[in-house]
Amino acid sequence: MEAWKTEKSETVLDTPWVRVRKDAVSLPNGTRIEDFYTVTVRDAAAIVALDEGGNVLVKREYRHCYGRELIEIPAGTFEPGETDALAVAKRELLEETGYVSEHWQYLGPTIDSSAKMTNYMHLFLATNCRRVAGQHLDATEILTVEAVPLDKAVDMVMKNEICCNSSASGILRAARMLEEQKKTL
Numbered sequence: 001m002e003a004w005k006t007e008k009s010e011t012v013l014d015t016p017w018v019r020v021r022k023d024a025v026s027l028p029n030g031t032r033i034e035d036f037y038t039v040t041v042r043d044a045a046a047i048v049a050l051d052e053g054g055n056v057l058v059k060r061e062y063r064h065c066y067g068r069e070l071i072e073i074p075a076g077t078f079e080p081g082e083t084d085a086l087a088v089a090k091r092e093l094l095e096e097t098g099y100v101s102e103h104w105q106y107l108g109p110t111i112d113s114s115a116k117m118t119n120y121m122h123l124f125l126a127t128n129c130r131r132v133a134g135q136h137l138d139a140t141e142i143l144t145v146e147a148v149p150l151d152k153a154v155d156m157v158m159k160n161e162i163c164c165n166s167s168a169s170g171i172l173r174a175a176r177m178l179e180e181q182k183k184t185l
Helices: 085-097 150-158 165-184
Strands: 005-014 019-026 032-040 044-051 055-063 068-072 075-077 103-110 121-131 143-149
Touching: 044 085, 044 165, 055 085, 055 150, 055 165, 068 165, 075 085, 085 103, 085 121, 085 143, 103 165, 121 165, 143 150, 150 165
Parallel strands: 044 121
Antiparallel strands: 005 019, 019 032, 044 055, 044 075, 055 068, 055 143, 103 121
């Protein structure tokens, strides 16, 4: 497919958290869009963390833009200058849950909102997680953590109780990977 052509571009918002760009673009079919907005936030890492009993650690957190509590896997954004997704994942798991793991697998990146957002969410599976500390939450984080059996977490995804794309994708990818690993043993 042919790429869209950017005729004009301007930054309309630029903060440490979000950047919004307004483009005037021409599509290959001749259609012109004068106000195509692109939103850039920092890349992030999310973790399907399985405790020593095989339970998934999930967090419940109020999300203001949706006006309700959502169930998600632990996750967090890259800090300025960070480039190592695994280091971000390890930091966020410890900060949000107090758990660590020595067993990590990269599940790949996801794109949460392909029409307007530019960031990637890097998914990881961490197994045999064990609690070593309390939570060390940011001032903007108020969340609770609970351990859910993996099969139940998959059911929660399928019932849309876990509806955040990266959390759902991570849980389903991890469940399939673990299922395939069992078949080869």
